[in-house]
Amino acid sequence: MPHDVIMPALGMAQDTGLIVSWLKKPGDAVKTGDGLMEVETDKAVMEVEAPANGFLAAVSAEAGDHVPVGQVVAVIAETADAAKNTTPAAPPNTSQPDEGPTSQEISEPDTLPPGAEIIMPALGMAQDTGLIVAWRKKPGDPVAASDILLEVETDKSVMEVEAGHDGFVAAILAEAQQAVPVGSVIAVISAEKPENAVARSRKNVAVDDHKAPDGDAASAPLTAPEKPRTGGALTSGGRILASPKARRLAMEKGLDLNLLVENGVPQPYHVSDLGLLETLAPPAKTTGEIPSSVPSGAWPVHIAARVAAGGCDEFIAWLADDGDIQLEPRKAWLRFAAAAFRGATNLGDDRLVVESRTHRKTEGRFADADRSRLSKPLSDAGDQVPSIVLRDLSGSPITVATGAPHHIPVLTVCRERDDYAVSLDYQAGQLDEDQAIAFVTGFTERLGEPLRHLL
Numbered sequence: 245m246p247h248d249v250i251m252p253a254l255g256m257a258q259d260t261g262l263i264v265s266w267l268k269k270p271g272d273a274v275k276t277g278d279g280l281m282e283v284e285t286d287k288a289v290m291e292v293e294a295p296a297n298g299f300l301a302a303v304s305a306e307a308g309d310h311v312p313v314g315q316v317v318a319v320i321a322e323t324a325d326a327a328k329n330t331t332p333a334a335p336p337n338t339s340q341p342d343e344g345p346t347s348q349e350i351s352e353p354d355t356l357p358p359g360a361e362i363i364m365p366a367l368g369m370a371q372d373t374g375l376i377v378a379w380r381k382k383p384g385d386p387v388a389a390s391d392i393l394l395e396v397e398t399d400k401s402v403m404e405v406e407a408g409h410d411g412f413v414a415a416i417l418a419e420a421q422q423a424v425p426v427g428s429v430i431a432v433i434s435a436e437k438p439e440n441a442v443a444r445s446r447k448n449v450a451v452d453d454h455k456a457p458d459g460d461a462a463s464a465p466l467t468a469p470e471k472p473r474t475g476g477a478l479t480s481g482g483r484i485l486a487s488p489k490a491r492r493l494a495m496e497k498g499l500d501l502n503l504l505v506e507n508g509v510p511q512p513y514h515v516s517d518l519g520l521l522e523t524l525a526p527p528a529k530t531t532g533e534i535p536s537s538v539p540s541g542a543w544p545v546h547i548a549a550r551v552a553a554g555g556c557d558e559f560i561a562w563l564a565d566d567g568d569i570q571l572e573p574r575k576a577w578l579r580f581a582a583a584a585f586r587g588a589t590n591l592g593d594d595r596l597v598v599e600s601r602t603h604r605k606t607e608g609r610f611a612d613a614d615r616s617r618l619s620k621p622l623s624d625a626g627d628q629v630p631s632i633v634l635r636d637l638s639g640s641p642i643t644v645a646t647g648a649p650h651h652i653p654v655l656t657v658c659r660e661r662d663d664y665a666v667s668l669d670y671q672a673g674q675l676d677e678d679q680a681i682a683f684v685t686g687f688t689e690r691l692g693e694p695l696r697h698l699l
Contacts, residue, residue, distance in 0.1 A: 246330065247296040249280060249318040250426065251311040252365070259363060260310045263317070267291070268300045271327055274320060277605065281317075290604055296320045301327035313363055314427020357414035357442060359434030362393065364424040365405065365641070373423040376430070380404075383441030385413045387433060390661055392643065394430075404644040409433040415442035421514065422446050493518055546646055547668045547684050551692040553659065559694040569619050574600060574607075574636045576694065577687075578622065581634045581655055583614035584686030588679045599630035599652075603640045638664070653680075655687065664691055 251261045264282040268274055274294040281292050294300075302319040305311045321327040364374045377395040381387055393407040414434035418424050424446060432442075493515060494501055503524045504513055556573060563569040582598050585591070596614070600607040609625040616622050632652055637645055638659035645656050645667065653670035668684050675683070 246301075246322065246326070247298070247320040248316045249292075249295065249320060251283070251305075251313050251315050251317055252292060252426075259361065260312050263305055263307050263309050263311060265307045266303070268294075270300055270303050271324065272300050273324075274298060274300055279605075293605055294320060298322050299324050299327035301330040312427065313365075314425065356417075356432055357434050357438045357440075359411065359414050359432040360409045361429045362408065362431040362433060364418075364426050364428050364430050365396070373425050375423045376418055376420050378420050379416060381407070381413045383413050383416050383443045384438065386437075387411060387413055403642045406641055406643060407433060408641075411435045412437045413441065414438040415444070417442070417444045418446045421516075494521065497522070543672045545670055545672055545680065547680055548644075549666045549684050549688045550660075550663050551666065551688045553662055553664050555692045556664070556694055562695070563618065567619070571618060573638070574602075574634070575622065576618070577636065577657060577691065578610055578613040578634055579616065579618070580614075580687055580690035580694070581632060582612065584683050584690060585632050586614060587686055588682035589675070595628075597625045597628045597630040599633045601633060601635045603635075603637050603642065653683075655683075657691075664688075666691070 262284040264284050266281045267279045268281075274280065275297050276294055278294045279291045280294050280300070283290050283292050298320040299322075300318060301321040303317065305317045311317055319330050321330050375397040377397050379394045380392045381394075387393065387407045387410070389406065389408055389410050391407050392404045393413075394405055396403050396405055411433045412435075413431060415432035415438075416430070417432075418428075418430045422445065424430055428446075493499075497518070499518065499521050501513055501521070504517060504521055505511070507524060509517065509520065556576070560571060560573055560576065563571050578598050578600055582596050585598075586596055595611060597609050597611050598613055599609045609628060609630050610616075610622040611625040611628065613622050630652060633654045635645075635654055635656040638657055640658075643658050643660040644665055645658055646669065653668060653674055656667045656669070658665040658667075666684065666688055668680060670680060
């Protein structure tokens with residue numbers, strides 16, 4: 245089936261994206277992850293990847309066009325013939341002023357308070373909805389641009405999203421635990437305190453159809469569906485999608501989320517699903533024994549840390565000014581991560597491969613980065629299996645990310661004003677507790693005072 249390519253929102257205050265250039269032409273064969281186009285946001289120029297394999301077709305916007313977030317700009321067709329016969333959608337009309345949320349987006353037609361409209365961002369090209377996990381602010385609350393407004397769950401993690409504007413929360417247009425289409429207006433921030441702040445629910449958008457319509461988990465029937473179905477979000481590479489709280493409580497109770505998958509319960513899973521899970525899980529054989537339904541060593545573990553960004557910023561500037569070395573911060577972090585991991589796990593002289601990722605793409609795999617001079621390029625490891633992943637989200641609006649580890653530990657770096665927020669996600673069988681703590685400690689120490697550790 246064809247796949248739509250949409251204009252993603254890379255920030256809560258972004259309502260359009262400027263297409264800088266197309267990296268593929270109509271009719272070109274593309275693979276998942278290939279760069280399709282470059283989009284300029286208020287912070288940077290981002291490369292947008294293809295969401296599927298196929299052939300680029302139905303390109304409806306050109307370089308230089310400002311395209312509304314969530315609008316389809318192209319289609320990935322399955323075959324070259326299908327690409328030739330796919331008709332482009334009407335080009336975006338950016339000359340008209342924004343008329344605000346449509347009747348399809350908002351269940352009531354009442355006039356909204358004036359102010360800046362906050363939309364549901366797309367944090368991935370394959371994402372067409374975002375699940376609101378929780379609101380951090382209430383209608384009428386004062387808010388600063390850098391304040392966390394809400395938490396949004398994507399297919400990979402739970403993200404904290406900033407308000408993007410100073411003022412007051414004049415309207416909240418979707419409740420927690422509701423899935424909202426990308427590009428839809430979910431809140432309004434006004435410059436003046438509103439006399440009557442608005443709170444609404446998106447009545448026609450369900451998170452999971454086995455939950456009660458009003459979100460009250462207590463009234464949802466604790467019965468498994470008759471046949472498998474999908475909803476909310478899909479698994480990625482066989483990974484189970486669940487909120488961090490649901491994962492933690494399931495682990496504490498010895499419950500296996502795979503049982504929900506086997507019974508066709510839609511993902512992502514939340515705390516309200518655990519009641520159903522308890523009815524499906526067999527009782528543990530012995531007190532204190534890990535239930536047979538829970539695979540030993542497969543529990544996810546999350547460690548978070550915070551360090552001032554000034555030390556690293558000054559170090560990068562010093563390299564450029566005094567050493568004439570233009571070094572991207574992430575290239576330094578790869579070296580720090582490799583050194584910290586080698587020390588924490590006592591690898592000695594063994595080869596160590598680190599995979600580098602941003603929020604848009606996998607940059608590559610690099611061997612023994614900690615043994616490479618700063619003035620020299622890193623050694624490309626090709627397709628060698630990495631020991632760890634370094635995920636750089638510092639160039640995105642994301643300030644905190646709780647990822648789901650796969651077969652290797654994932655170290656994530658986010659930027660929140662003057663600090664770096666660092667987190668490590670791994671499974672219990674991959675590192676022991678002392679190694680994980682030593683790894684995060686070693687990395688953050690290098691991140692905070694790079695020069696002292698290099699000398």
